[in-house]
Amino acid sequence: MEEFYYYWSMWFLWVLTTFILEKNKTRFFTSAFILLNIILSMYHVRLVLFFNAAYLLFYAGAYMLGGYAAIHKNMRCLLLHLSMVFAYGFLFLFALYDPVWFILKPEWLIIILFVIMTAAFEKSFVNRLALFVLGMCQGELLYSLIIRKLYDGMVVGGYSWLSMCSAGIVLLYGVSQYERLVHQIHQKWKRLNKGATKMS
Template sequence: MEQFYYYWSMWFLWVLTTFIFEKTKRRIAVSVFILTNIILSIHDIALYFSLNAAYLMFFVCGCVYAGYLGMYRFRYIMVYLTLVAAYAFVYLFALYDPVWFIIKPEWAAVILIVLLTASVERNFEKQLVLFVLGMCQGELVYSFVIQKLAGAMAVGGFQWLNACSAGMILLFGISKYEHLASQIGQKSKRSNKGATKMS
């Protein structure tokens, strides 16, 4: 079940957006994106590489949404390039010396990119865009580098989709945790102010 994590992660995200989030146009767009992505995941597109259609959808929509959010500043470009380099480095290092990896390289890459993304950006939407684009471009760079050794290979297969979808859920969890911690902090400040006034 190579695609197990991907399908379960995407269905989980679809349930969240469809039944839990507020009813907005953005929610509908995200729900449609998730369902379309699941449908496209079984198709490949033959270009210079064999690209998974769901991977290509992630890449294109990530680029479009980055433009919509105005993420064309130098800071975002540098963060994006850092994420791409981190992804490619993890995979190439795992290929060169796999004995250093306790967990699978794809999970190591996801954890690293999630931590980097969450540490440099506070806005969840921008975190998501940076993460997805970093994963997409990193996969492309890695595939381009090793194509002479491995020959023709599929880019953005289920191994990548598993990692990407799990990383999105991890980012979502971090975002909700930060939001909850912020709310608790604000409530504690208010209670402290109230106690000070009473005294």
């Protein structure tokens, strides 16, 4: 079931980038990234811990995107990023030791929390995306390092994490598009009001 969310989310994003976004280099690289991510999701790499190869690709992509957006130079972004990392680790550890407190699954709580945090503090979709994926990646790494003695052979960034990350990206994109639509409607409404005022 975990694979279901991941593959559907990634295929949705691939269709979106391939057929809907305007033709440019960004579209090409994004489409290639998504396809490569889907292919790599079946492979694991051992670097002290076992890592899903798609997770490592997400991690590398998020670092590149973060560098492009220069979020490392923004103190607010750094604080937000650290908050997300520790929130991820705390929520999953809390769910591990005392799961009865959770009405929703911790995975969905993390997605909702991270989307709200990034959408509330950042206006740029690129910044939001970089912070979201970096927070997810480093939060997963922190959590895995803490519990690795409890679970032998655990995989960092397994299908559960991939499903969360991809679903969160879809949700983040949806939020950004909704904001864009609201802004466009607001601008048109202002123009209509100005026109009505001039006519009167």
